[in-house]
Amino acid sequence: MKSAVIVFPGSNCDRDLAVALEEVTGRKPAMVWHRESELPDGVEFIGVPGGFSYGDYLRSGAMAARSPVMQAVRDAASRGVPVIGICNGFQVLTEAGMLPGALMRNAGLSFICRPVPLRVENSQSLFTAQYDSGEEIVFPVAHHDGNYQADETTLDRLEGEGRVAFRYIEPCNGSARNIAGILNDAGNVLGLMPHPERVIEPAHGGTDGRRLFEGLLETVNA
Amino acid sequence: MKARVFITLKNGVLDPQGKAIQHALDGLGFKGVKDVRAGKLIELDLADGTSNSDIEEMCRKLLANTVIENFRIERLENA
Numbered sequence: 001m002k003s004a005v006i007v008f009p010g011s012n013c014d015r016d017l018a019v020a021l022e023e024v025t026g027r028k029p030a031m032v033w034h035r036e037s038e039l040p041d042g043v044e045f046i047g048v049p050g051g052f053s054y055g056d057y058l059r060s061g062a063m064a065a066r067s068p069v070m071q072a073v074r075d076a077a078s079r080g081v082p083v084i085g086i087c088n089g090f091q092v093l094t095e096a097g098m099l100p101g102a103l104m105r106n107a108g109l110s111f112i113c114r115p116v117p118l119r120v121e122n123s124q125s126l127f128t129a130q131y132d133s134g135e136e137i138v139f140p141v142a143h144h145d146g147n148y149q150a151d152e153t154t155l156d157r158l159e160g161e162g163r164v165a166f167r168y169i170e171p172c173n174g175s176a177r178n179i180a181g182i183l184n185d186a187g188n189v190l191g192l193m194p195h196p197e198r199v200i201e202p203a204h205g206g207t208d209g210r211r212l213f214e215g216l217l218e219t220v221n222a
Numbered sequence: 223m224k225a226r227v228f229i230t231l232k233n234g235v236l237d238p239q240g241k242a243i244q245h246a247l248d249g250l251g252f253k254g255v256k257d258v259r260a261g262k263l264i265e266l267d268l269a270d271g272t273s274n275s276d277i278e279e280m281c282r283k284l285l286a287n288t289v290i291e292n293f294r295i296e297r298l299e300n301a
Contacts, residue, residue, distance in 0.1 A: 102290045
């Protein structure tokens with residue numbers, strides 16, 4: 001699988017994501033700087049990593065979402081290329097209008113950094129095919145602005161269309177309906193606050209994230 | 223000319239920062255603060271003749287996230 005990881009000034013999980021992708025796919029991803037206007041030819045998967053792009057200036061993800069490379073990411077997504085936005089990447093995708101809603105300051109105002117239990121709500125997506133529906137898994141979170149908010153109509157639509165991919169089992173950051181990760185309407189864009197790329201091998205303290213990338217690899221290669 | 227853009231959270235959007243300010247004021251002995259909402263003020267120094275619709279476009283495209291925020295523009299023609 002030919003993958004690309006987008007790098008913004010202030011990204012800090014780009015390397016984690018690259019290591020996870022290489023580990024699972026056997027191939028190093030292309031690291032694509034935000035000023036590029038094109039992605040490598042034939043890219044089959046795009047990762048928008050965590051971090052603090054532009055120091056979270058204005059709003060988390062706001063500046064990165066307007067970077068030149070994001071038009072190429074948007075175009076690729078509309079052609080059906082799978083895109084994952086993790087943590088700051090999720091904030092970037094909502095700011096870019098590729099996912100609905102917004103990520104606001106955590107309800108308790110604290111930065112939250114710990115492993116959290118999640119429930120896989122939809123095991124039919126490109127990203128979750130190797131999980132069981134309703135399965136409980138643990139991914140770490142590390143964020144200040146992970147409080148997912150959208151209007152009630154949008155939330156009802158997300159729930160009704162099976163687009164809530166992951167949900168916090170216990171309230172974590174004030175997110176509406178404990179939403180941890182959502183899919184776009186076509187199902188090929190996933191945004192989530194927890195970090196699957198940080199639980200890939202036993203030395204990480206868990207391997208629950210590995211199946212996300214393995215499932216994706218299987219789908220892309222199918 | 224200059225313009226000021228006031229960005230505020232929409233009604234009904236939870237403002238954890240405003241709540242924390244409210245609690246801090248209460249802790250300082252300022253009783254009767256019923257609610258606090260925190261926003262942003264952005265000052266723009268613009269070429270003369272910049273139209274309102276240009277400024278509105280700046281707000282919609284970048285300065286405000288209209289999913290959760292409202293904006294209000296104040297022009298300061300002689301500034």
